Amino acid sequence: MVKLYFKGIANKYDLYKYVKLSHKLDAAKWDEDAGVWNVQVHNVETGETFHDWGHVLVNGTGILNATWDVDYDVKGKSVAILGTGSSGIQVVSAIQPDVKSLVTFIRSPTWITAGFAQSHAGPGGANFTFTEEQKTKFREEPDTYKKYRKEIEGELNSRFKFIIADSEEQQEAKKYSRVEMTSKLNNEELLKYLMPENFAIGCRRPTPGNGYLEALTQNNVRVVTEEIDQIVSDGIQLKSSEIVKIDTLICATGFDLSFCPRFELIGRSGENIHEKWKDIPEAYLSLAVPGFPNYFMFLGPNAPVGHGSVLPIIEHATKYIINMMKKMQSQNIKAVSPQASAVADFSTHTNEFMKRTAWATPCRSWFKRGTIDGPVVALHPGSRIHWFHLMQNVRFEDWEYTYYSKNRFQYLGNGFSIKEGPGKDTTWYFDGPEEGYMDY
Ligand SMILES: Cc1cc2nc3c(=O)[nH]c(=O)nc-3n(C[C@H](O)[C@H](O)[C@H](O)COP(=O)(O)OP(=O)(O)OC[C@H]3O[C@@H](n4cnc5c(N)ncnc54)[C@H](O)[C@@H]3O)c2cc1C
Ligand SMILES: NC(=O)c1ccc[n+]([C@@H]2O[C@H](COP(=O)([O-])OP(=O)(O)OC[C@H]3O[C@@H](n4cnc5c(N)ncnc54)[C@H](OP(=O)(O)O)[C@@H]3O)[C@@H](O)[C@H]2O)c1
Incomplete structure (x- = not known):
């Protein structure tokens, strides 16, 4: 009898057994009025389902999940x-x-x-x-x-x-x-x-x-x-x-190349990511999607995963997401969403740049969603250093903001900064030129 070991997208039983997942996110839906993500999660051990919510949803569920039975011994087979x-x-x-x-x-x-x-x-x-x-x-x-x-x-x-x-x-x-x-x-x-x-x-x-x-x-x-x-x-x-x-x-036949999360994701106006990305997955600098406010992801479409280790990429994305969250938290921002026009401009640039790369030459690859001549959807148009540099200089102008209050400056409040609270160093600007620069 043939014993089958499928690597690639894991079925739920494989996932639970080998990755020791304790809770699985089944669905996430954006609530425009409350400015929160409502999520449905189930406990893998007990099967219990419950609901929770958060202002921001960060998706780190991976794009290349492997399932491998580490107990299986191939010796003599x-x-x-x-x-x-x-x-x-x-x-x-x-x-x-x-x-x-x-x-x-x-x-x-x-x-x-x-x-x-x-x-x-x-x-x-x-x-x-x-x-x-x-x-x-x-x-x-x-x-x-x-x-x-x-x-x-x-x-x-x-x-x-x-x-x-x-x-x-x-x-x-x-x-x-x-x-x-x-x-x-x-x-x-x-x-x-x-x-x-x-x-x-x-x-x-x-x-x-x-x-x-x-x-x-x-x-x-x-x-x-x-x-x-x-x-x-x-x-x-x-x-x-x-x-x-x-x-x-x-x-060892590869992975799901859709870039879609394995949970239901419903954004603003009821838009479903699986529907939005059914032809080509497009994102803002691999991190965010127009119409899906306060949603960030690691290694989304067009991340620099074609060379070098993935870990520094995840670190840079993390710092970017934290920066955005600090801004939201301190400036009374209810929702941030990348502009669709910024993504369109980025895609135009990407498609043009890709023409000169090895990735666009005629091979079938997961970088092109398993096609020979399709658009390069998996990779950043440049080196990883190019992308790290891009991450460090956040382009806030590419984002749309919704505030909790009518006046965007409501957070200026009583005219005192948190930088002058008890015990704070009020002369930090005499230190290094970058000191405190990105603090909110
Ligand atoms: C065979 C192989 C070898 C690789 N070797 C390297 C290497 O040497 N160097 C390198 O830099 N990169 C390597 N990679 C790329 C690798 O994918 C990344 O480095 C790394 O695993 C990415 O981490 P991640 O946290 O984004 O995703 P993952 O490591 O895939 O983790 C995602 C996690 O999310 C969980 N998850 C998925 N869906 C849900 C859900 N709905 N609810 C809750 N949890 C969920 C998954 O179970 C998993 O635990 C390799 C990839 C493969 C497949
Ligand atoms: N150490 C590491 O860093 C490491 C190790 C493993 C994986 N990874 C990461 O994971 C990515 C994916 O690698 P992968 O090897 O798992 O997948 P992959 O690069 O997508 O390769 C899949 C292979 O399976 C073949 N294939 C697919 N369907 C087939 C079928 N029906 N019959 C016969 N052959 C079939 C493909 O052939 P065709 O070419 O003809 O389509 C291809 O050779 C890598 O690019 C890398 O990013 C990293």
């Missing part, structure tokens, strides 16, 4: 893997030494690229384990640790240039990958399927794939490029009618 994205490539090299046999299905070619921050990686760009001595040094010498982190991050940040399709860096990256792939694979038949001809490196997320090409040439591995007809009880039936017998199937 006959396994098939669908998918040659970052996930499929990493799984192949990770499980190949342990499984009895491995059949990997390759539907389209992909670039195997240079490792990330290679000068700090293990041999061949691989992961490695820090020694106890190194960990102690990092703990005891924060400056050494910071310098090390900055070096890695700096190396990753410097890689963006190759994303410009006709750049010298793109040509260099291709040359490197061609040599690497040819020497590691040493198999003309496989290279024909795996080496892309007509799209740039970075069109799909770069996949260093340490050990992947080497794994493909091992005795227990078979590469299948033939189309699948159907999954049958004891394996996978190919178009040629051959049945590839397996007992475990891993679908």
